[in-house]
Amino acid sequence: MKTGNIVEMHDAVVVYGDFPALAGMTFSVRKGEILLLQGPNGAGKSTLLRTCAGLTPIFRGTAEVLGHDLRTERDLVRHRVGFLGHSNGLFSDLTIRENVMFWSRLVDAGDDETEAALERMGIGGRLADLRVGELSAGQKRRCSLANLVVRRAELWLLDEPHAGLDGGGRDELDAILRQAVASGATVILASHELERTRQLATRVVQVSGGQILDASL
Amino acid sequence: MKTGNIVEMHDAVVVYGDFPALAGMTFSVRKGEILLLQGPNGAGKSTLLRTCAGLTPIFRGTAEVLGHDLRTERDLVRHRVGFLGHSNGLFSDLTIRENVMFWSRLVDAGDDETEAALERMGIGGRLADLRVGELSAGQKRRCSLANLVVRRAELWLLDEPHAGLDGGGRDELDAILRQAVASGATVILASHELERTRQLATRVVQVSGGQILDASL
Amino acid sequence: MKSQSTLRIARVVAGKDLQIEFRSHVVINRIVPFAALVMVMFAFALDDDLLLARVAGGLVWLATLFSLFIIVQRSFAIETADGALDALRVAGVNPAGIFLGKALALVVQLFLLEITLIGAAIVLYRVHVEPSSAVLLVTCMFCATLGLAFVGTIFGGLAAGMRGRETLLPLLMLPAIAPVLIGATKATEAAFNTSGMVTSEGWPWVGLLAVFAAVFGVGGLSAFSSLIEE
Amino acid sequence: MKSQSTLRIARVVAGKDLQIEFRSHVVINRIVPFAALVMVMFAFALDDDLLLARVAGGLVWLATLFSLFIIVQRSFAIETADGALDALRVAGVNPAGIFLGKALALVVQLFLLEITLIGAAIVLYRVHVEPSSAVLLVTCMFCATLGLAFVGTIFGGLAAGMRGRETLLPLLMLPAIAPVLIGATKATEAAFNTSGMVTSEGWPWVGLLAVFAAVFGVGGLSAFSSLIEE
Amino acid sequence: MYGDNDMNHDSTPDAVGGVATTTSRTIGVLAIVAMTWVLVSGLFLTPADINQGDAVRIMYVHVPTAWIAYLAFIVTGAASLAWLLKKSPSLAFDRVAGASAEVGVLFMAMTLISGSLWGRLTWGTFWVWDPRLTTTAFLFVTYIGYLAVRGLGGSPQQRAQRSAVIASLAVLEIPLVHFSVVLWRSLHQSASVLRPDGDVKMDGLMLFTLFSGVLAFTFTFLWLVIHRQRMLLMRDVVGEKGLEAAIRERRRDHGGVVA
Numbered sequence A, B: 001m002k003t004g005n006i007v008e009m010h011d012a013v014v015v016y017g018d019f020p021a022l023a024g025m026t027f028s029v030r031k032g033e034i035l036l037l038q039g040p041n042g043a044g045k046s047t048l049l050r051t052c053a054g055l056t057p058i059f060r061g062t063a064e065v066l067g068h069d070l071r072t073e074r075d076l077v078r079h080r081v082g083f084l085g086h087s088n089g090l091f092s093d094l095t096i097r098e099n100v101m102f103w104s105r106l107v108d109a110g111d112d113e114t115e116a117a118l119e120r121m122g123i124g125g126r127l128a129d130l131r132v133g134e135l136s137a138g139q140k141r142r143c144s145l146a147n148l149v150v151r152r153a154e155l156w157l158l159d160e161p162h163a164g165l166d167g168g169g170r171d172e173l174d175a176i177l178r179q180a181v182a183s184g185a186t187v188i189l190a191s192h193e194l195e196r197t198r199q200l201a202t203r204v205v206q207v208s209g210g211q212i213l214d215a216s217l
Numbered sequence C, D: 001m002k003s004q005s006t007l008r009i010a011r012v013v014a015g016k017d018l019q020i021e022f023r024s025h026v027v028i029n030r031i032v033p034f035a036a037l038v039m040v041m042f043a044f045a046l047d048d049d050l051l052l053a054r055v056a057g058g059l060v061w062l063a064t065l066f067s068l069f070i071i072v073q074r075s076f077a078i079e080t081a082d083g084a085l086d087a088l089r090v091a092g093v094n095p096a097g098i099f100l101g102k103a104l105a106l107v108v109q110l111f112l113l114e115i116t117l118i119g120a121a122i123v124l125y126r127v128h129v130e131p132s133s134a135v136l137l138v139t140c141m142f143c144a145t146l147g148l149a150f151v152g153t154i155f156g157g158l159a160a161g162m163r164g165r166e167t168l169l170p171l172l173m174l175p176a177i178a179p180v181l182i183g184a185t186k187a188t189e190a191a192f193n194t195s196g197m198v199t200s201e202g203w204p205w206v207g208l209l210a211v212f213a214a215v216f217g218v219g220g221l222s223a224f225s226s227l228i229e230e
Numbered sequence E: 001m002y003g004d005n006d007m008n009h010d011s012t013p014d015a016v017g018g019v020a021t022t023t024s025r026t027i028g029v030l031a032i033v034a035m036t037w038v039l040v041s042g043l044f045l046t047p048a049d050i051n052q053g054d055a056v057r058i059m060y061v062h063v064p065t066a067w068i069a070y071l072a073f074i075v076t077g078a079a080s081l082a083w084l085l086k087k088s089p090s091l092a093f094d095r096v097a098g099a100s101a102e103v104g105v106l107f108m109a110m111t112l113i114s115g116s117l118w119g120r121l122t123w124g125t126f127w128v129w130d131p132r133l134t135t136t137a138f139l140f141v142t143y144i145g146y147l148a149v150r151g152l153g154g155s156p157q158q159r160a161q162r163s164a165v166i167a168s169l170a171v172l173e174i175p176l177v178h179f180s181v182v183l184w185r186s187l188h189q190s191a192s193v194l195r196p197d198g199d200v201k202m203d204g205l206m207l208f209t210l211f212s213g214v215l216a217f218t219f220t221f222l223w224l225v226i227h228r229q230r231m232l233l234m235r236d237v238v239g240e241k242g243l244e245a246a247i248r249e250r251r252r253d254h255g256g257v258v259a
């Protein structure tokens, strides 16, 4: 079932042990959307994002991301997807710059892009040479966002990306996401910051009990 | 210098290695306040809270909490203070109930209080018997809040307590704090959720560069 | 009153640790087989029956030692994984109580392990324990276990806060534990009547173990608070 | 092209690991002393020079083995502490590349360690290495190190995602590594001309080590993706 | 597709339920019959060994359990490989692998115990430093580790994936155990092989009894695996009813608070 959609999920079931965290999810995301997943704690938002990122296998049903079936062609999807979960994925013994450098090397991005990303997230200059282990919660979050920026992904999956960021950081993040979408990317984010993310999102989806309740515009 | 104040800090300096995270802080908190610390990432909010909790030693200056000098009488303070940091302090191999039980046993609280706290945080019933390792981010946060509730502290130090909680959880938390204050406790919290916490707080303090900028009402 | 509360805390903490073990069966399902295999490997590496019986005592305790690293690491991974130790500190939970509690849990798990290993030694290394030396053996195990548990808790708590703890812990513990290793080895060899030792020669070593345990027990009780405070 | 990118990834990953080691000096400052201490302790426990020289080879590799547990644990603690491994997986970074990279970093660190230990053995246990057997010794070290690094990376990656990994890792690794331990011991004894072995007898064992390394190298390259997946 | 395969494989009662029960019932009966015969013949009909005396009767348990344990681990390895290699395998492979490994560990334990008893009677000791014995111990612990990994939960695919890799590596140990004696002798100069293998003098009946023992344990193995993997099937809620019920309940759970 090839559609132009970035994400196409049909009756997807994801189980942890014997608990169906996703209880038959059906939804689709069009290119250029900023989709906001909202719902109570334990609804299944993080699981949904991890599934789209190919981190958690689907037990039943089908899921296509960027036109590839997640079960068979996951590897073709991965390098085009950027994922930010509850953890930052940083190496605490390295400095901010070294962390971002590591990622830009992996994706063959130039050092100038690294510097640009650092500046953008306001962790250039003195901070850039601090061990990540010595950073504050928000500074760490900023660093992992910089890692994400240098990846230039086509599909951004963000789990509570605003958590820990200060006002300025949140505005910056919103700007980055809008810019990414403008340049052809698609964004799905889960968040409890309704006031802010409702303005950011082009569509809001209610997740609860492991399924989509209603998709209101 | 005995004052009636719950927290009395004067020119307090806290250093990590050679970096002064708190660069001479002077401020005081009166009984029954809900004090909101706000400021940019890396301002020193978490450090300030950890210092008040006696987790981080003072390098210079003086700090009194609940009328006791933090350097000499920290042990007299501790059991009267409740602290919630960026991490939850849970045992992931135990169930929610066992985690909260552990704390209530430590403080000699009754089992009924445990159950009450669980109900209150919406993690009773089926959830209460799940391994904490199997919980969602927000459910974990709720559990650590339940741990805090059973402690019945006189001074609550909360670092971004709303992070990860859904709308309902945030309202519940606010209610809990207001109630605690009503029954004689004092609350200091750091947060980036300005809209919400501004309404909750009785006083807002701007922290930046390891200092108090201005104490506006 | 203080001490009374110390004991209560200790009971709660130990209860929690054993509950976790009971839940995850880590010691039973993983560490015991590991230790047993270590002994098989030692024996095989030496492959010389006479020699084997001679060094049996040493091997038992060497295996215990390496398992101790793992058990201690596990015991404090529980506390630090999600900042629970911090939470205990802030809550002003009596550190002496925490120390006793964690040590107690370690004692139980270690004892279980050692019994298995001694059993393995008797089967694998063909050592004999006369009833007369059984009491020596048990006392030795008891004192050694106490010593190991106390040292383990002290350094486990010390390393808990630090980064790279998985590498720091063994380095810190090894020298501190060497005396136990040697004393226990000698006493056990005496109990086994191997390497030319007779039972009676074992008791002085047990005395050493007891003193060692006492020293580190007292040390831990008084110093643990300053250890987990950074 | 694929393999080319595999190698590039491997270089980046290994570079990162070594950079971290260079920053934190964990192997130099902690594990090497630990291993050396282990050897001293063995010497103590056995206290019999003839015997010691005889089992020197085995002790070197036993010490290496126990250090290996720590190094591997450390190597993957880096990746899992803050979910970096997850990030690498999602980013679709070629798993074979990650495997090679981590293994390579391990090889470097292990080799450093082994040289120290052999040196220690020569000093502490008074073993002699004729120039003629030096080449055997080096080849043996090389093959054994590869084998250990591959096995370590495979099981390190496997345990990385799991709870109670600090206890799971040793249990899984020990049986897999036993052949290396035995083979390397025999070869080293041959190189030392101890326990009645002459240099020439060492080579079959080195062959065994080489086969072992090859098997686990290929296995790791092909299976690592399925290991760190999910 | 994982899911759907699983559904038609497991959901239809006669896929596992029906067929399995009839088959397993017959197998169970066969197992009992064969086992009884082995007991009778092994304990009473077969002669005692010239130099080993009645101890030799242990052989009828020792050898079959050892061989069937091999078989079990090979089955585990095969199922695991299938899981790894097939593009979209069914979880049934994983369950068979797990069940077979459990039974294998059980049998290997019996080999170890019967062996050490036998050793006590013939060599006067429970254990000798024979490569066969040592490698057997390694093999045993390897699969204990395998079961430990399986016990860790997470998503079924995750468990299957990880344990499958271990199983397909671990199976390589079996030739190591089998040929250890030969290997050791060829590599190891001062070969400490205390026992030339299989030099037990056997008359026809003994041999026949031995192989009927092998048969009996094979049936037992099959019976246990079939039932065990069905229990595992019950445990992961793959059975359609289980999953559907769980999904329905999950859908009803709105965390108390939903806008």
Ligand code: HEM
Residues within 6 Å of the ligand: E059, E062, E063, E066, E067, E111, E112, E113, E114, E115, E116, E118, E119, E120, E122, E126, E127, E132, E133, E136, E137, E177, E178, E179, E195, E197, E198, E199, E200
């Ligand atoms: C703990 C002690 C023992 C263990 C772990 C053990 C293990 C094994 C294993 C794994 C096998 C299967 C070998 C293969 O076919 O690959 C085996 C076979 C056999 N064992 Fe044992 N064994 C032990 C003691 C003994 C003793 C004491 C005897 C007799 C004196 C014995 C006699 C045999 C015989 C006759 C076979 C079948 C022929 C062969 O394949 O070698 N075993 N044993």
Ligand SMILES: Nc1ncnc2c1ncn2[C@@H]1O[C@H](COP(=O)(O)OP(=O)(O)OP(=O)(O)O)[C@@H](O)[C@H]1O
Residues within 6 Å of the ligand: A133, A134, A135, A136, A137, A138, A139, A164, A166, B016, B017, B019, B021, B039, B040, B041, B042, B043, B044, B045, B046, B047, B048
């Ligand atoms: N362990 C540490 N070692 C060295 N410096 C540290 C350490 N922890 C924090 N710092 C520094 O102290 C400063 C204050 O950190 P703190 O966590 O208090 O900030 P914060 O106000 O909580 O920021 P955020 O809003 O991001 O949580 C930061 O600039 C940080 O770089």
Ligand SMILES: Nc1ncnc2c1ncn2[C@@H]1O[C@H](COP(=O)(O)OP(=O)(O)OP(=O)(O)O)[C@@H](O)[C@H]1O
Residues within 6 Å of the ligand: A016, A017, A019, A021, A039, A040, A041, A042, A043, A044, A045, A046, A047, A048, B133, B134, B135, B136, B137, B138, B139, B164, B166, E154
């Ligand atoms: N590792 C796990 N094992 C078992 N169950 C799990 C696991 N992780 C999550 N769950 C369950 O799956 C459900 C969904 O979890 P998920 O993290 O997706 O919720 P969420 O929507 O992200 O919640 P939150 O808003 O708190 O982050 C929860 O009920 C949780 O109990």
Ligand SMILES: [Mg+2]
Residues within 6 Å of the ligand: A045, A046, A047, A159, B136, B137, B138
């Ligand atoms: Mg979540």
Ligand SMILES: [Mg+2]
Residues within 6 Å of the ligand: A136, A137, A138, B045, B046, B047, B159
């Ligand atoms: Mg902070």
